[in-house]
Amino acid sequence: MSLCLQARQLACERDDRWLFEGLDLDIQSGEIVRIEGPNGSGKTTLLKILSGQLTDYRGELYWNGEPMRQAREHFLANLLYLGHAPGVKAGLSPLENLAWYQALSGEKGSEPAREAALAAVGLAGFEDVPAGQLSAGQQRRVALARLTLTQRALWVLDEPFTAIDRQGVAALEAQLVAHAQSGGCVLVTTHHALTESPVLRRIQLG
Amino acid sequence: MHAPQGGLMVAIKATLKRDLTLMLRRRGEVLNPLVFFALVITLFPIGISPDPELLASIAPGLLWVAALLAALLSLDSLFRSDYDDGSLEQLLLAPQPLAALGLAKVAVHWLLTGLPLALMAPLLGIMLSLPAGSYAVLALSLALGTASLSLIGAIGAALTVGLARGGVLLSLLVLPLYIPVLIFGAGAVQAAIFGEGIAAHLAILGALLALALMLAPWAIAASLRISING
Amino acid sequence: MWAFINKLRSPKWFYAISAKLQPLFWVAATLLLLVGTVWGLAFAPADYQQGNSFRIIYVHVPAAFLAQSIFVSMAVSGLVFMVWKIKVADMVATVMAPLGAAMTFVALFSGAVWGVPTWGTWWMWDARLTSMLILLFLYLGVIALRGAFSSRDSGSRAASVLAMVGVINIPIIKYSVDWWYTLHQPATFTITGRAAMTMDMWAPLLIMVLGFYSFFIALTLMRTRSEILRREANKRWVRELAEETN
Numbered sequence: 001m002s003l004c005l006q007a008r009q010l011a012c013e014r015d016d017r018w019l020f021e022g023l024d025l026d027i028q029s030g031e032i033v034r035i036e037g038p039n040g041s042g043k044t045t046l047l048k049i050l051s052g053q054l055t056d057y058r059g060e061l062y063w064n065g066e067p068m069r070q071a072r073e074h075f076l077a078n079l080l081y082l083g084h085a086p087g088v089k090a091g092l093s094p095l096e097n098l099a100w101y102q103a104l105s106g107e108k109g110s111e112p113a114r115e116a117a118l119a120a121v122g123l124a125g126f127e128d129v130p131a132g133q134l135s136a137g138q139q140r141r142v143a144l145a146r147l148t149l150t151q152r153a154l155w156v157l158d159e160p161f162t163a164i165d166r167q168g169v170a171a172l173e174a175q176l177v178a179h180a181q182s183g184g185c186v187l188v189t190t191h192h193a194l195t196e197s198p199v200l201r202r203i204q205l206g
Numbered sequence: 207m208h209a210p211q212g213g214l215m216v217a218i219k220a221t222l223k224r225d226l227t228l229m230l231r232r233r234g235e236v237l238n239p240l241v242f243f244a245l246v247i248t249l250f251p252i253g254i255s256p257d258p259e260l261l262a263s264i265a266p267g268l269l270w271v272a273a274l275l276a277a278l279l280s281l282d283s284l285f286r287s288d289y290d291d292g293s294l295e296q297l298l299l300a301p302q303p304l305a306a307l308g309l310a311k312v313a314v315h316w317l318l319t320g321l322p323l324a325l326m327a328p329l330l331g332i333m334l335s336l337p338a339g340s341y342a343v344l345a346l347s348l349a350l351g352t353a354s355l356s357l358i359g360a361i362g363a364a365l366t367v368g369l370a371r372g373g374v375l376l377s378l379l380v381l382p383l384y385i386p387v388l389i390f391g392a393g394a395v396q397a398a399i400f401g402e403g404i405a406a407h408l409a410i411l412g413a414l415l416a417l418a419l420m421l422a423p424w425a426i427a428a429s430l431r432i433s434i435n436g
Numbered sequence: 437m438w439a440f441i442n443k444l445r446s447p448k449w450f451y452a453i454s455a456k457l458q459p460l461f462w463v464a465a466t467l468l469l470l471v472g473t474v475w476g477l478a479f480a481p482a483d484y485q486q487g488n489s490f491r492i493i494y495v496h497v498p499a500a501f502l503a504q505s506i507f508v509s510m511a512v513s514g515l516v517f518m519v520w521k522i523k524v525a526d527m528v529a530t531v532m533a534p535l536g537a538a539m540t541f542v543a544l545f546s547g548a549v550w551g552v553p554t555w556g557t558w559w560m561w562d563a564r565l566t567s568m569l570i571l572l573f574l575y576l577g578v579i580a581l582r583g584a585f586s587s588r589d590s591g592s593r594a595a596s597v598l599a600m601v602g603v604i605n606i607p608i609i610k611y612s613v614d615w616w617y618t619l620h621q622p623a624t625f626t627i628t629g630r631a632a633m634t635m636d637m638w639a640p641l642l643i644m645v646l647g648f649y650s651f652f653i654a655l656t657l658m659r660t661r662s663e664i665l666r667r668e669a670n671k672r673w674v675r676e677l678a679e680e681t682n
Contacts, residue, residue, distance in 0.1 A: 015588050016670065053298060054435055056521075056589065076301035085292025091228045103220030104300040104307075106213020361601055365594050369584050378580055379598060382573040383605050386612035393619065414608070425601055432593045 003064060003078065003153050003185060004028045005050065010059035012045055019045055020205055023059070029153070030199060032176055032186040037205030043189045044084070044158055046205065050187060051081040051156040077105070080152035082160055086143040090132030094118055094142045097131060101146055109149070117149040118142070122168070136163040147175060153184050161192040217302045218310045225314040228287075235283065236318050240326055243276040247330045258335040265334035266395035269344060270351075270388055272330075273323045277352050278384075280319045281359040282376055284311065285367040285430065294367070298434055305423035308430065312360045312422075320352025340398035350411045351391040357415075357422040358383050364429035387414055441520055447664045448673050450524045454657045461654035468647030476640035483637075489553040494641060496546040498648035499539050500564070503571060504606070506536030506652065510578070511603035514596030524660070526592045527667065529599065530582065531659035535652065537575035544568050563617035567610050574602045 007025040011018065019042030027033050027050075035043050048054040050061070052068065052075060061068035063075040088097050095114055102109035118127055121141040131139055140163050147155065155176075161169050173195060176186050180199040194200060229236055250268050251261060261268075288294040297307055327348050328341040336344065362380035366372030394407035443449050476494035483490035513529035516522055547565045548558045559565075578595050585591030668674045 016667065048435070051299065053295070053431075055431075056435070073301055076299060079299065081296070081299050083292055083295050085290070085295070087292035087296045089224070089228065089287075089291060089293060091231050092224065096224070096227065100220050100224045101296065103213075103216050104296070104302065106216050106302065108216055361597075365581060365598060366584070368590070372584070375580055375584055378573070379577040382570050382577065382609070383601070385570055386605070386608050389612040389616045393616070417608075421604065425597060429594065429597055432590055432597065435587075435590060 006062040041205040117145040221310040239276040246272040262335040265336040270392040284363040304427040308426040316356040324348035343398040347394040357418040368433035465650035472644035499543040503540040511599040527663040540572040
């Protein structure tokens, strides 16, 4: 398993302001790439471009050597993106939330697998509570359960540590490293200080 | 590495089920347009005159306009909560055609707004002394027409979902586009009252729906992509 | 074709070429409108039924034509902007919207004025006027949507989509309103429904229509030029331009 996401001469202009210009990126299997930069330097925008949400950019994106436009469907089938908002429906239970996410990628999944994924993020016993009654950190954990549940090679995580307690942070960090070491790839922004690790690489914006 | 898996039907079914579950857990949101519909119909006799003959002559138009406004009211929430909690972002990143998933959401909207409004309309028709023989046509034309309204309205809802106060703007965008549906919908009821053929009206309503079904999902998908980047 | 599209990508090129084209259209507009107005008001024969009040069609009809054409041009510009990401197309669409709304208003107002001697009232739910009124609402929707976004790029894209949706709907709306009108009111007197219009009534009308179009093109070029300067204000070529003129 190997994958690679490349950006060539990437530039993004938002309302006459260049957020970044001439950016060359190579993101490969076995890496955690951390995007750094001050507020407003375009970290979130860059993640949105690299996860195929924003198409308003200059330059080229390649997924495994193929131009993104052609490889888009294949790319999305390998991508797991978690944004600022956890994307957890308050009116549904954690189990129902996960079931929808699984179905979105075309798989039915199984209830025991979902329960196991929730248990892995420390939500055993909360499976059927409406997500609206969970705390912000617990809702974030529901979203993070998708990392275990859905096998995706490329993780794009925008501030995944928000609202997570200390033990949760350590567990998530370990999970990121394990994912990279098993050939996956993580693209992350965070204000949290990540422990140095041979798989960690930094990219400075702004 | 994963190859794209297909499974579009799984995704559509799950989206239908999810939206239905969510709406049925907040029954108020399903009931509100119906109550609004009944209220507006109550206002007309009070504002105009309780004279049954006068009311009967304007009943088709009143019922249609009131139902149209009731359907419009519920549109703003179509994508709003998904936008707020971030699941819209995830919907856009699903390896499935967004137009199809959007269509599933619109279908739920029609099922829980348009269809109940159509079923309730004959009841309010009695209160406006709607002439006998046009009740079935009223319900049928509304059921058919509100499906187009949901589709067209969803474009407006998708365009305004990223705006903090999109509600009034949404009506400004969508109401002019509703006019053909209103003309042929109310026209069908009118024709039934005069004992004329209604087939042509219903056929045109059907044609409008077919056109909306073909084009609106793409416009909805494009609009959602714009809004998510606002 | 591709060379042309690539040139359009550059606002600077458009700014230069429009400087040359603009005077041509201003001259054409002035001449045509002058000739058309004098001919239409003074020399064209009066209508045998309506007398002199029919002369308002020399304003009403060109304005109504333009109102519809501008919406179509706006949608086409929107499409060009969405497909080829040509910014100038969006600037053109931006300046066209208020122009189109103004033209629609002129058509509505002249129709209302015409209604006074003809129908004895300022407003009749005539098919043509009703369609015009709906068109005005469509314009207002596009303008309002563009203004509602805090990011101009998103506003441009949203307005483009709405203009395209609107342009598909305009013929449907027109057809249904015509149908609605004939159903409720067997055709009476409509502003353009006369059978007998002689050549010397037509000719000034044609000139007026051409005059209105030239005027619209000239005005669009002028306003697009200022829009270019406004949006590109911090680009080097605009700064150099400003220094030259100082």
